[in-house]
Amino acid sequence: MKTKRSMVLVSNDAKSQDKGSAKVFDQFSKELAAFNLSEEISLSMVSDIDREDIAPFVIVYPEAVIYGPVKPEDVHHLVEEHLYKGRVATELIAPTKQLTGPIAWIADRKGTLPAEQRIVLERAGIIDPDSIEEYVIHDGYIALGKVLTEMSPQEVISEIKESNLRGRGGAGFPTGTKWGFVASAKGDKKYVICNADESEPGTFKDRLILEGDPHSIIESMVIAAYAVGANEGYIYVRGEYSLAQTRLINAINQAKELGFLGENIFGTDFCFDLHIHAGAGAYICGEETALIESIEGKRGEPRSRPPYPTTNGLWDKPTLVNNVETLANVAPIIRNGAQWFKSYGSASSSGTKVYTILGNVNVTGLIEVPMGITLREVISIYGKGMKNGAKLKLAQTGGSSGSIIPADLQDVPMDYDSFANAGVAMGSGALLLCSEETCVVDLAKVLMNFFRFESCGKCNPCRIGNQRAFQILTKISEGLGNPKDLTDLEDISKWLYEMSNCGLGQTAGSPLKDIISHFKDEVEAHINNKDCPAGVCAMSGKMPALK
Amino acid sequence: MTIETKKDRDFIKTADEAVDMYDAKKEELIPILMKVNQDLGYIPKPVMEHISSRLSVPQSHLYSVASFYHMFFTKQTGRHVIKFCESAPCHVAGGREVFDALKEELGILPGETSEDGKWTLVTTSCLGVCAVGPVMMVDEDIYGNLTPEQIPDILAKYE
Numbered sequence: 001m002k003t004k005r006s007m008v009l010v011s012n013d014a015k016s017q018d019k020g021s022a023k024v025f026d027q028f029s030k031e032l033a034a035f036n037l038s039e040e041i042s043l044s045m046v047s048d049i050d051r052e053d054i055a056p057f058v059i060v061y062p063e064a065v066i067y068g069p070v071k072p073e074d075v076h077h078l079v080e081e082h083l084y085k086g087r088v089a090t091e092l093i094a095p096t097k098q099l100t101g102p103i104a105w106i107a108d109r110k111g112t113l114p115a116e117q118r119i120v121l122e123r124a125g126i127i128d129p130d131s132i133e134e135y136v137i138h139d140g141y142i143a144l145g146k147v148l149t150e151m152s153p154q155e156v157i158s159e160i161k162e163s164n165l166r167g168r169g170g171a172g173f174p175t176g177t178k179w180g181f182v183a184s185a186k187g188d189k190k191y192v193i194c195n196a197d198e199s200e201p202g203t204f205k206d207r208l209i210l211e212g213d214p215h216s217i218i219e220s221m222v223i224a225a226y227a228v229g230a231n232e233g234y235i236y237v238r239g240e241y242s243l244a245q246t247r248l249i250n251a252i253n254q255a256k257e258l259g260f261l262g263e264n265i266f267g268t269d270f271c272f273d274l275h276i277h278a279g280a281g282a283y284i285c286g287e288e289t290a291l292i293e294s295i296e297g298k299r300g301e302p303r304s305r306p307p308y309p310t311t312n313g314l315w316d317k318p319t320l321v322n323n324v325e326t327l328a329n330v331a332p333i334i335r336n337g338a339q340w341f342k343s344y345g346s347a348s349s350s351g352t353k354v355y356t357i358l359g360n361v362n363v364t365g366l367i368e369v370p371m372g373i374t375l376r377e378v379i380s381i382y383g384k385g386m387k388n389g390a391k392l393k394l395a396q397t398g399g400s401s402g403s404i405i406p407a408d409l410q411d412v413p414m415d416y417d418s419f420a421n422a423g424v425a426m427g428s429g430a431l432l433l434c435s436e437e438t439c440v441v442d443l444a445k446v447l448m449n450f451f452r453f454e455s456c457g458k459c460n461p462c463r464i465g466n467q468r469a470f471q472i473l474t475k476i477s478e479g480l481g482n483p484k485d486l487t488d489l490e491d492i493s494k495w496l497y498e499m500s501n502c503g504l505g506q507t508a509g510s511p512l513k514d515i516i517s518h519f520k521d522e523v524e525a526h527i528n529n530k531d532c533p534a535g536v537c538a539m540s541g542k543m544p545a546l547k
Numbered sequence: 548m549t550i551e552t553k554k555d556r557d558f559i560k561t562a563d564e565a566v567d568m569y570d571a572k573k574e575e576l577i578p579i580l581m582k583v584n585q586d587l588g589y590i591p592k593p594v595m596e597h598i599s600s601r602l603s604v605p606q607s608h609l610y611s612v613a614s615f616y617h618m619f620f621t622k623q624t625g626r627h628v629i630k631f632c633e634s635a636p637c638h639v640a641g642g643r644e645v646f647d648a649l650k651e652e653l654g655i656l657p658g659e660t661s662e663d664g665k666w667t668l669v670t671t672s673c674l675g676v677c678a679v680g681p682v683m684m685v686d687e688d689i690y691g692n693l694t695p696e697q698i699p700d701i702l703a704k705y706e
Contacts, residue, residue: 280581
């Protein structure tokens, strides 16, 4: 297949058809042929992006410029200017949509627009992930070339520090600082690991990056390796992600063949070897020290920290562990500069975040938006509202280890500082939106069931605490609760946080804490009145046998 | 001393293939077990014993690793393994009703294998296809947007 350099989409919804979109399409076809561009530019139809106001319209990728309304007689000019000469035809650009109804206030909001902004998913879905040529054409490996031929390792780290990039795996640790720790750690052998063991329930952002743009991870890993002085690396992929594994293996082979991996990369002295290690089904292996144990061929049980992996990681050597989404930001930052990256997002959190939208909304799926967007915006713009006009009761952010937040927190900007101030965990980017039909006791029970199943069993608070919390919640949901259960759950939550060895145990108690602080009335109704207000819990009066 | 059956010899052959594929390296234990699990559907005891001697790793360590990871089975499974996602996003999207229908249709509980040796039912944490929850996997096939009514039709596809 010949690679197309641009893509033209002509609107084809009912309104556009009324207004002559077919003629516009035909005209494009003719003009592209006249300019001898048919081979290089793909032309297709698009429907329903909810822009009747500018029908018929035309979108040109990769720039994502929207022109509209477009008349057949405009097409010659558009093709000549934008596609032949490469200049955006500003006079035909569509006006920004005037938002109406309950979300109109968004237009007045200062800061970034509520539009999707793709940095890490820029190429996903646009290029053939099995083709290194297509990756290279779309600015691939430019950042690596720049790093290896023009920058010192220290300069690379400074650029990443300057960009204010923070870890996208959940904890939000400043990436540049972590790189600095590994770079300054003593040792002749160092490792770089990409944490692709995405197993936080409700999260599949990393899978999309790995499946859609595997080379972006390889390129960023080589950059990271150069910056910290590592010559060997691993991508630890979930065992369940077999397509991602296949594509990564193919991408690694291609990159080796073209000299972007292996010996003397870009003709320099720098060498970097990269392996894939597939997981075998264990949530806990997303914890970095458990992941390291797993690569060493052991049970994925987290180590005691300190020492941290930055000094004593894989095979006891200094090791950098970064999440997939974090790494995917690295090459774009190097290519475009830290200032460019900081132009997206909010004051405390630069760049974008990939969210997965789930639960009782009309449209579920995945978006990449600037940091600082609010839940209300996500629900109305991308989720297209709650299903059947239901009301939002709560959102669970960041997967099982995240937070359960009530509807009245839906206007808090989603960035690291605002969330931290509101006592909410940013987590992995999963947004589970629940309607009034959700029962908080039932939800907490599901979450605690998850944790008791996934606890590695190494430390007592986590192994016993999660099991005990699940038992108590089951009891409450069967109408057998007593007032002391509430304090017991609070205690377990506190002990899990204070005494567990790793992040899994420390966060496992959050659902307990959250339902008690935000939905105490509902939990008490279960206990005192033997009533489940949402009508979900069985309330059978019998305790089921628990495994 | 035990009498070696043909089945045992096949097991040993599979184990040797997996070990050789990874140059008998101890640190490659997980990929080795994965290969065996893929080929045989589970990791039988004779295979563990053989890998243990080939890699010079204690059997206790092997068993502790094999029993730790959810994708490994240490007991023989049914001809088809059903993994049902129990995580919150699938649960909220109606997973509970689907799971009840599934258990009823199969007549077994999670962790069990049906008497005819056809089905093994296990629950699993997130499969990473949450946008189409509730989700289950039958062998390598993923089914999303499940409703209780679809369960009999889906199961009927498997011999």
